[in-house]
Amino acid sequence: MLTLNETTRDRIYDGIRKYARIVARARERGISESDNRDLVRAMLGDMMGYDPFFDVTSEAVVRGPHADFLVLPNTQQQFLVQVKHLSIMPHAAHLLRMSGINTPTYTSWAILTNADVWACYRLGVGNGRHPEPVFRVSLSEGIPTEEKMNLFGLCSKEGVEQEALVRYWEEFRVLNPGRLASLVLSEEVLQVLRREILRQSSYRVDTHTIREILTREVFRPDAAGSSFGVDVQQRPLPVCYAYVPDPNSTTTWRMPYRNPDGTPNPDLLTRALGDFQGDHQIIGIPADDVPIVKGRLKKAFLELGIGLDDLPRSLR
Numbered sequence: 245m246l247t248l249n250e251t252t253r254d255r256i257y258d259g260i261r262k263y264a265r266i267v268a269r270a271r272e273r274g275i276s277e278s279d280n281r282d283l284v285r286a287m288l289g290d291m292m293g294y295d296p297f298f299d300v301t302s303e304a305v306v307r308g309p310h311a312d313f314l315v316l317p318n319t320q321q322q323f324l325v326q327v328k329h330l331s332i333m334p335h336a337a338h339l340l341r342m343s344g345i346n347t348p349t350y351t352s353w354a355i356l357t358n359a360d361v362w363a364c365y366r367l368g369v370g371n372g373r374h375p376e377p378v379f380r381v382s383l384s385e386g387i388p389t390e391e392k393m394n395l396f397g398l399c400s401k402e403g404v405e406q407e408a409l410v411r412y413w414e415e416f417r418v419l420n421p422g423r424l425a426s427l428v429l430s431e432e433v434l435q436v437l438r439r440e441i442l443r444q445s446s447y448r449v450d451t452h453t454i455r456e457i458l459t460r461e462v463f464r465p466d467a468a469g470s471s472f473g474v475d476v477q478q479r480p481l482p483v484c485y486a487y488v489p490d491p492n493s494t495t496t497w498r499m500p501y502r503n504p505d506g507t508p509n510p511d512l513l514t515r516a517l518g519d520f521q522g523d524h525q526i527i528g529i530p531a532d533d534v535p536i537v538k539g540r541l542k543k544a545f546l547e548l549g550i551g552l553d554d555l556p557r558s559l560r
């Protein structure tokens with residue numbers, strides 16, 4: 245568990261208040277992306293506790309033009325920082341060039357920020373992997389300052405020294421409702437339930453029926469919804485999925501990638517890309533339907549403003 249002393253807490257708390265005002269003024273004045281990088285570097289020093297001259301380097305720009313800074317605390321844990329213009333909302337698709345087989349060998353962490361919103365990702369490693377979101381926090385968002393302080397503390401110098409970010413990610417990865425829902429609906433767990441039902445009642449039921457009952461009747465709506473990565477107040481729709489062989493059977497739908505309103509969801513989209521780059525048969529997509537899925541994913545990335553040159557070869 246992250247433990248911050250009073251001096252560190254005061255520094256982060258004061259930094260949140262100070263830079264919330266500065267970011268608001270910067271947005272009004274329409275500062276350039278270059279000036280925004282200077283602002284982020286100042287925040288890494290004043291608020292996050294890093295030495296802006298020795299802990300924060302532009303070495304990442306030398307190694308590859310896809311990040312602005314490499315943060316080098318006195319630990320083995322390093323992370324990249326990619327700065328966007330204040331008018332651009334950071335999202336996972338911005339990390340396409342730093343994930344999969346292109347993940348830097350010297351770090352597996354990245355922070356995307358426009359100075360207001362800070363989004364932390366665990367970079368995917370290996371072909372077919374995708375960036376995994378860890379947390380997102382905004383200076384201007386109307387959540388309690390204590391909550392903001394705890395999240396910023398995870399990637400502060402003190403938080404990194406305590407490996408708080410690693411532990412937070414491990415807990416989030418294992419225990420978030422969406423992953424638990426996916427685990428319960430996995431074929432392995434369904435087979436265990438089928439055998440247990442047979443043992444207790446001598447009643448034979450197939451895993452498809454069990455999955456349908458769990459999805460419709462057992463799960464709380466918010467848990468089931470988060471497993472699809474959609475608004476918990478709305479049921480998943482066919483348009484949210486890249487592959488829908490049977491619109492009348494949600495259990496056949498594969499690779500969620502859009503929000504219920506039809507707009508691309510960057511985090512789901514990068515996850516769907518990872519699935520697509522793997523074995524199509526494992527996720528239930530026949531070879532004849534692969535071009536259809538490829539076209540849908542490619543179109544969604546282009547809608548997000550991702551250039552053709554930034555798309556992986558599997559989508560070009």
